[in-house]
Amino acid sequence: MGFSMADKAKLKYRAVVIGTSAGGLKALKQLVEGLDPVFQLPLLIVQHLSPQSDSFLPKYLSQFTHLKVKEADPHEPILPGYAYTAPPNYHMHVEKNGTILLSVDEKVNFARPSIDVLFESAAWVYQQHLIGILMTGANNDGAKGMCQIKMLGGLTIAQLPSEAEVPIMPEAAIALGCTSKVLDIKGISSFLNGQYAKTD
Amino acid sequence: MNMQSKNEGSKELQKQDLEVRLLLEAIQQxxxxxxxxxxxxxxxRRIxxxxxxxxxxxxxxLQHKLLHEEHFIEILLRDLSINVTEMFRDPGFYRSMxxxxxxxxxxxxxxxxxxAGCSTGEEVYSFAILLKEEGLLxxxxxxxxxxxPIVLETARKGIYPVSRIKEYTQNYQASGGLQSFSDFYIARYDSVIMDHNLRKNVVFAEHNLVTDNVFAEVHVIICRNVLIYFNKDLQNRVLKLFADSLIKGGFLGLGSKENIMFTEVADTFTVVDASEKIYKKKIVLGI
Known part of the structure; x- marks a missing residue:
């Protein structure tokens, strides 16, 4: 499945990066469940996991979305219609040629995969064509990445802290002034769906 | 954010791209x-x-420092090399080995x-322990x-922070280790020093996968989480170097996210363990 030329001209954004930590499984499930079948932007997801965890996340999320959810492989091209999850114990970056890079660099914010690492690299590549979403979590990972996305012209959304299972992570981004929107999960899904609304 | 600042953001990025290119050029030249x-x-990211x-x-x-300060290159080498490793990283790999x-x-x-690309040597000692337990060392x-050369020096010394030992011990046990992990090191203050018998038959040497060539014919090559940092061309170069360095029937062990599928050497190897990324060079090519 790909974008037709008409779609490409119409769509403002080319990719969505999502960061979650504690409470993330449920939040991610709700978010992808709320996406209409027409939604095709690639999702790149970092959910903090223990290094020993298996590849449960993509299998789990697959049940709730039309998107093809898979654990990211190194050097694979980022395609519409797919959701990529960072493998446990690897950072996921976006390369300039629109492919995925995995690395075993030092932990960032005590995390590998780190949300900041994904967000910053995606911001460099997609610039104003990127949406960053930061949801529930108990640490500060992702806040700096949100700032980077916003600085380079992208759009950033924090989950409404009062709705988040653990509000610390979205609150950190809000406190830095790096969020374009603060929405509940339903609102995030429908904002994403809105990218495909007919405009003229 | 208005149009103008967007353009400035991308101009900044463009300048950074150029600066990165020039810095790499200078390091190379x-x-x-x-x-x-x-x-x-x-x-x-590292830069x-x-x-x-x-x-x-x-x-x-940074470029200025590189060009005019002696020894500054050492800092950049450390930044750009891949120095994150651990003993018995991915225990399943060692179990399968x-x-x-x-x-x-x-x-x-x-x-x-x-x-190849042994960094500070944790995997060298891990594999040496495995060989020792199996009577092959x-x-x-x-x-x-x-x-x-700086990370090689650490590898040669075989001294590691004691703070990592708990994790290494768990890895060792999960890998199917036959003894107690503490049999293989001596603890001193906040460090452990690996049993020197483990490195008796180890030669530590500078070799650059990007620019150097085959130096020996070997039975096993272990190169984990190095290729993921390379672009396609460089990966192919290095994998060919590995294929040329292995005896027929020799083994190649890569990192858990590395793969020879879709590379130029895919037909040179058979799969020993698909999930642990262990391959065997074919004895008769083309079969």
């Missing part, structure tokens, strides 16, 4: 280390990290093992190479 085939997202860390305003200021590869190695009177010649 003056010091001979070639990072131009590394993945750009990684290189850029910007150093710029920030030194409180510099731009990569160009023990079950699938060791029995074949036992049929040879003498074996050679090459740890005394008839093994092990080459541990890296392009960076």
């Amino acid at each position: 003056i010091y001979g280390y070639d990072f131009r085939g590394y993945n750009q997202a990684h290189v850029r 910007l990290h150093r710029v920030q860390n030194l409180g510099l305003k731009s990569i160009s200021e 023990r079950l699938e590869v060791i029995p074949v190695l036992k049929t040879y009177p003498f074996i050679k093992v090459w740890h 005394d008839r093994a010649q092990i080459y541990a190479t890296d392009f960076n």
Whole structure:
């Protein structure tokens, strides 16, 4: 499945990066469940996991979305219609040629995969064509990445802290002034769906 | 954000791209280390990290230091090399080595093992422990190479922080280790020093996968989480180098996210363990 030329001209954004930590499984499930079948932007997801965890996340999320959810492989091209999850114990970056890079660099914010690492690299590549979403979590990972996305012209959304299972992570981004929107999960899904609304 | 600042953001990025390219060019031309085939997202992140860390305003200021300060290259080499490793990282890899590869190695009177891009040596000692437990260490010649002399020095010393030992012990046990992990080191204050018998047959040497060639014919090559940092061309170069360095029937062990599928050497190897990324060079090519 790909974008037709008409779609490409119409769509403002080319990719969505999502960061979650504690409470993330449920939040991610709700978010992808709320996406209409027409939604095709690639999702790149970092959910903090223990290094020993298996590849449960993509299998789990697959049940709730039309998107093809898979654990990211190194050097694979980022395609519409797919959701990529960072493998446990690897950072996921976006390369300039629109492919995925995995690395075993030092932990960032005590995390590998780190949300900041994904967000910053995606911001460099997609610039104003990127949406960053930061949801529930108990640490500060992702806040700096949100700032980077916003600085380079992208759009950033924090989950409404009062709705988040653990509000610390979205609150950190809000406190830095790096969020374009603060929405509940339903609102995030429908904002994403809105990218495909007919405009003229 | 208005249109103008967007443009400025992307202009900044464009300048940064250029600065990164120039810095890599300078490192290559003056010091001979070639990072131009590394993945750009990684290189850029490491460089910007150093710029920030030194409180510099731009990569160009870093360039100035590189060109005019003696020994500054050593800092950049450390930044750009991949130094994150651990003992028995991915225990399943060692379990599979023990079950699938060791029995074949036992049929040879003498074996050679090459740890390519060994960094600070944790995996070298891990594999040496495995060989020792299987009675193969005394008839093994092990080459541990890296392009960076500083990390090699750490590898040679075999001294590691005691704070990591708990994790290493768990890894060792999960890998199917036969003894107590503490049999293989001596603890001193906040460090452990690995049993020197483990490195008796190890040669630590500088070798650059990007620019150097075959130096020995070996039975096993272990190179984990190095290729993921390379672009396609460089990966192919290095994998060909590995294929040329292995005896027929020799084994190649890669990192859990690395793969020879869709590379130029895909037909040269058969799969021993698909999930642990262990491959065997075909005895008769083309079959």
